[in-house]
Amino acid sequence: MFYYYYDWTYMLVLIGAVICIAASGRVNQVFSRFSRVRSYSGMTGKETAERILHSNGIYDVQVIHIPGNLTDHYNPGKKTLGLSDTVYNSSSVAAIGVAAHECGHAVQHATGYVPLTIRGALVPAANFGSMAAWPLIIIGLFLNGNTAMLFINLGILLFSAAVLFQIVTLPVEFNASRRAVRVLERSGMLYPEEVGAVKKVLGAAALTYVASAASMILQLLRLIIIGGRKRND
Secondary structure (H helix, E strand, O other): OHHHHOOOOHHHHHHHHHHHHHHHHHHHHHHHHHOOOEOOOOOOHHHHHHHHHHHOOOOOOEEEEOOOOOOOEEEOOOOEEEEOOOOOOOOEHHHHHHHHHHHHHHHHHHHOOHHHHHHHHHHHHHHHHHHHHHHHHHHHHOOOHHHHHHHHHHHHHHHHHHHHHHHHHHHHHHHHHHHHHHHHHHHOOOOHHHHHHHHHHHHHHHHHHHHHHHHHHHHHHHHHHHHHHHHHO
Protein backbone atom coordinates (compact mmCIF):
# COMPACT_ATOMS: atom_id res chain seq x y z
CA MET A 1 0.00 0.00 0.00
CA PHE A 2 2.98 2.29 0.49
CA TYR A 3 3.21 3.46 -3.10
CA TYR A 4 -0.37 4.67 -3.04
CA TYR A 5 0.61 7.40 -0.63
CA TYR A 6 4.14 8.26 -1.74
CA ASP A 7 4.37 8.50 -5.51
CA TRP A 8 4.62 10.97 -8.34
CA THR A 9 0.90 11.79 -8.30
CA TYR A 10 1.56 13.93 -5.23
CA MET A 11 3.07 16.36 -7.73
CA LEU A 12 -0.43 16.99 -9.07
CA VAL A 13 -1.56 18.12 -5.63
CA LEU A 14 1.58 20.23 -5.20
CA ILE A 15 1.10 21.91 -8.57
CA GLY A 16 -2.49 22.73 -7.66
CA ALA A 17 -1.41 24.18 -4.31
CA VAL A 18 1.25 26.35 -5.94
CA ILE A 19 -1.26 27.66 -8.49
CA CYS A 20 -3.72 28.58 -5.73
CA ILE A 21 -1.06 30.26 -3.60
CA ALA A 22 0.17 32.29 -6.58
CA ALA A 23 -3.36 33.39 -7.51
CA SER A 24 -4.17 34.32 -3.90
CA GLY A 25 -0.96 36.33 -3.63
CA ARG A 26 -1.75 38.12 -6.86
CA VAL A 27 -5.27 39.17 -5.86
CA ASN A 28 -4.06 40.38 -2.45
CA GLN A 29 -1.31 42.40 -4.10
CA VAL A 30 -3.60 44.04 -6.66
CA PHE A 31 -6.39 44.69 -4.15
CA SER A 32 -3.95 46.20 -1.67
CA ARG A 33 -2.57 48.49 -4.37
CA PHE A 34 -5.91 49.90 -5.48
CA SER A 35 -7.41 49.95 -1.99
CA ARG A 36 -5.09 52.89 -1.42
CA VAL A 37 -6.53 54.77 -4.41
CA ARG A 38 -9.56 56.83 -3.36
CA SER A 39 -12.29 57.17 -5.97
CA TYR A 40 -13.12 60.65 -7.25
CA SER A 41 -16.78 60.15 -6.33
CA GLY A 42 -15.95 59.35 -2.71
CA MET A 43 -18.68 56.68 -2.65
CA THR A 44 -18.18 53.83 -0.20
CA GLY A 45 -18.61 50.16 -1.00
CA LYS A 46 -21.93 50.17 0.85
CA GLU A 47 -23.22 53.22 -1.05
CA THR A 48 -22.09 51.73 -4.35
CA ALA A 49 -23.87 48.45 -3.66
CA GLU A 50 -27.12 50.13 -2.65
CA ARG A 51 -27.09 52.37 -5.70
CA ILE A 52 -26.49 49.48 -8.10
CA LEU A 53 -29.12 47.28 -6.45
CA HIS A 54 -31.75 50.00 -6.50
CA SER A 55 -30.96 50.96 -10.10
CA ASN A 56 -31.76 47.35 -11.01
CA GLY A 57 -35.02 47.41 -9.11
CA ILE A 58 -33.67 45.26 -6.26
CA TYR A 59 -34.90 46.51 -2.89
CA ASP A 60 -35.16 43.28 -0.90
CA VAL A 61 -31.41 42.65 -0.61
CA GLN A 62 -29.78 44.01 2.55
CA VAL A 63 -26.19 45.28 2.38
CA ILE A 64 -24.44 44.21 5.58
CA HIS A 65 -21.01 44.61 7.14
CA ILE A 66 -19.10 41.36 7.70
CA PRO A 67 -15.68 40.80 9.30
CA GLY A 68 -12.57 39.77 7.44
CA ASN A 69 -10.61 40.72 4.35
CA LEU A 70 -12.01 39.85 0.91
CA THR A 71 -14.75 37.78 2.52
CA ASP A 72 -17.36 39.63 0.47
CA HIS A 73 -20.24 37.54 -0.85
CA TYR A 74 -23.88 37.49 -1.86
CA ASN A 75 -26.16 35.07 -0.01
CA PRO A 76 -29.17 34.26 -2.23
CA GLY A 77 -30.95 32.35 0.54
CA LYS A 78 -30.90 35.20 3.05
CA LYS A 79 -30.81 37.90 0.36
CA THR A 80 -27.91 39.67 2.00
CA LEU A 81 -24.90 41.21 0.35
CA GLY A 82 -21.98 41.02 2.76
CA LEU A 83 -19.14 43.50 2.40
CA SER A 84 -15.92 43.02 4.37
CA ASP A 85 -13.99 45.46 6.54
CA THR A 86 -11.88 46.66 3.60
CA VAL A 87 -14.90 47.28 1.36
CA TYR A 88 -17.98 48.30 3.36
CA ASN A 89 -16.90 51.79 4.49
CA SER A 90 -14.03 52.23 2.05
CA SER A 91 -14.21 54.70 -0.82
CA SER A 92 -11.30 53.13 -2.68
CA VAL A 93 -11.49 52.09 -6.32
CA ALA A 94 -10.88 48.49 -5.26
CA ALA A 95 -13.75 48.56 -2.75
CA ILE A 96 -16.18 49.95 -5.31
CA GLY A 97 -15.14 47.26 -7.79
CA VAL A 98 -15.67 44.43 -5.28
CA ALA A 99 -19.02 45.83 -4.18
CA ALA A 100 -20.15 46.10 -7.80
CA HIS A 101 -19.05 42.51 -8.43
CA GLU A 102 -21.15 41.20 -5.54
CA CYS A 103 -24.09 43.21 -6.85
CA GLY A 104 -23.57 41.35 -10.10
CA HIS A 105 -24.47 38.15 -8.25
CA ALA A 106 -27.59 39.74 -6.79
CA VAL A 107 -28.66 40.81 -10.28
CA GLN A 108 -27.96 37.29 -11.55
CA HIS A 109 -30.24 35.93 -8.86
CA ALA A 110 -32.98 38.45 -9.56
CA THR A 111 -32.94 37.71 -13.30
CA GLY A 112 -32.71 33.94 -12.99
CA TYR A 113 -29.21 33.58 -14.45
CA VAL A 114 -29.03 29.85 -15.24
CA PRO A 115 -25.41 29.09 -14.25
CA LEU A 116 -26.05 30.63 -10.82
CA THR A 117 -29.12 28.44 -10.40
CA ILE A 118 -27.13 25.36 -11.40
CA ARG A 119 -24.35 26.26 -8.97
CA GLY A 120 -26.84 26.68 -6.15
CA ALA A 121 -28.32 23.27 -6.88
CA LEU A 122 -24.85 21.71 -6.80
CA VAL A 123 -23.92 23.08 -3.37
CA PRO A 124 -25.23 20.14 -1.27
CA ALA A 125 -23.67 17.52 -3.55
CA ALA A 126 -20.38 19.43 -3.75
CA ASN A 127 -20.12 19.85 0.03
CA PHE A 128 -20.93 16.21 0.70
CA GLY A 129 -18.70 15.00 -2.11
CA SER A 130 -15.65 16.94 -0.95
CA MET A 131 -16.02 15.51 2.57
CA ALA A 132 -16.96 11.90 1.76
CA ALA A 133 -14.81 11.20 -1.29
CA TRP A 134 -11.46 10.52 0.36
CA PRO A 135 -12.76 8.33 3.22
CA LEU A 136 -14.49 6.09 0.65
CA ILE A 137 -11.38 5.91 -1.52
CA ILE A 138 -9.11 5.10 1.42
CA ILE A 139 -11.48 2.31 2.50
CA GLY A 140 -11.41 0.99 -1.06
CA LEU A 141 -7.62 0.93 -1.09
CA PHE A 142 -7.63 -1.47 1.86
CA LEU A 143 -10.16 -3.81 0.27
CA ASN A 144 -9.91 -6.15 -2.68
CA GLY A 145 -11.86 -7.09 -5.77
CA ASN A 146 -15.15 -5.56 -6.86
CA THR A 147 -15.90 -4.21 -3.38
CA ALA A 148 -12.72 -2.15 -3.46
CA MET A 149 -13.54 -0.66 -6.85
CA LEU A 150 -17.09 0.07 -5.73
CA PHE A 151 -15.81 2.27 -2.89
CA ILE A 152 -13.16 3.92 -5.03
CA ASN A 153 -15.49 4.65 -7.95
CA LEU A 154 -18.12 6.05 -5.60
CA GLY A 155 -15.49 8.29 -4.02
CA ILE A 156 -14.38 9.53 -7.44
CA LEU A 157 -17.99 10.17 -8.44
CA LEU A 158 -18.63 12.21 -5.29
CA PHE A 159 -15.44 14.21 -5.76
CA SER A 160 -16.48 14.88 -9.37
CA ALA A 161 -19.52 16.74 -8.01
CA ALA A 162 -17.19 19.11 -6.15
CA VAL A 163 -15.12 19.57 -9.31
CA LEU A 164 -18.24 20.29 -11.35
CA PHE A 165 -19.22 22.95 -8.80
CA GLN A 166 -15.87 24.68 -9.29
CA ILE A 167 -16.22 24.57 -13.07
CA VAL A 168 -19.76 26.00 -13.01
CA THR A 169 -18.50 28.74 -10.67
CA LEU A 170 -16.26 30.15 -13.41
CA PRO A 171 -18.96 31.56 -15.74
CA VAL A 172 -20.88 32.80 -12.70
CA GLU A 173 -17.91 34.83 -11.46
CA PHE A 174 -16.83 36.06 -14.89
CA ASN A 175 -20.36 37.20 -15.66
CA ALA A 176 -20.66 39.04 -12.33
CA SER A 177 -17.43 40.89 -13.08
CA ARG A 178 -18.61 41.85 -16.57
CA ARG A 179 -21.84 43.17 -15.09
CA ALA A 180 -19.85 45.16 -12.52
CA VAL A 181 -17.60 46.79 -15.10
CA ARG A 182 -20.54 47.56 -17.38
CA VAL A 183 -22.61 49.25 -14.68
CA LEU A 184 -19.65 51.27 -13.40
CA GLU A 185 -18.90 52.47 -16.93
CA ARG A 186 -22.49 53.37 -17.79
CA SER A 187 -23.47 54.90 -14.45
CA GLY A 188 -20.59 57.36 -14.31
CA MET A 189 -19.75 56.30 -10.75
CA LEU A 190 -16.13 55.95 -11.83
CA TYR A 191 -13.94 57.70 -14.37
CA PRO A 192 -12.53 55.61 -17.25
CA GLU A 193 -9.11 55.29 -15.62
CA GLU A 194 -10.78 54.12 -12.43
CA VAL A 195 -12.75 51.50 -14.34
CA GLY A 196 -9.42 50.29 -15.70
CA ALA A 197 -8.21 49.77 -12.14
CA VAL A 198 -11.41 47.86 -11.30
CA LYS A 199 -10.80 45.56 -14.26
CA LYS A 200 -7.37 44.75 -12.84
CA VAL A 201 -8.79 44.00 -9.39
CA LEU A 202 -11.58 41.79 -10.71
CA GLY A 203 -9.26 40.13 -13.21
CA ALA A 204 -6.91 39.14 -10.40
CA ALA A 205 -9.85 37.88 -8.35
CA ALA A 206 -11.02 35.78 -11.30
CA LEU A 207 -7.66 34.02 -11.36
CA THR A 208 -8.34 32.61 -7.89
CA TYR A 209 -11.43 30.82 -9.21
CA VAL A 210 -9.52 29.51 -12.21
CA ALA A 211 -6.76 28.32 -9.90
CA SER A 212 -9.24 26.60 -7.59
CA ALA A 213 -10.89 24.81 -10.50
CA ALA A 214 -7.51 23.74 -11.90
CA SER A 215 -6.43 22.43 -8.49
CA MET A 216 -9.62 20.39 -8.13
CA ILE A 217 -9.24 18.96 -11.63
CA LEU A 218 -5.67 17.90 -10.83
CA GLN A 219 -6.85 16.20 -7.64
CA LEU A 220 -9.57 14.39 -9.58
CA LEU A 221 -6.96 13.23 -12.09
CA ARG A 222 -4.89 11.86 -9.21
CA LEU A 223 -7.88 9.94 -7.85
CA ILE A 224 -8.55 8.44 -11.27
CA ILE A 225 -4.90 7.35 -11.52
CA ILE A 226 -5.05 5.78 -8.06
CA GLY A 227 -8.26 3.99 -8.99
CA GLY A 228 -6.68 2.70 -12.17
CA ARG A 229 -3.72 1.29 -10.24
CA LYS A 230 -6.00 -0.51 -7.82
CA ARG A 231 -8.00 -1.97 -10.69
CA ASN A 232 -4.83 -3.35 -12.30
CA ASP A 233 -3.62 -5.01 -9.11
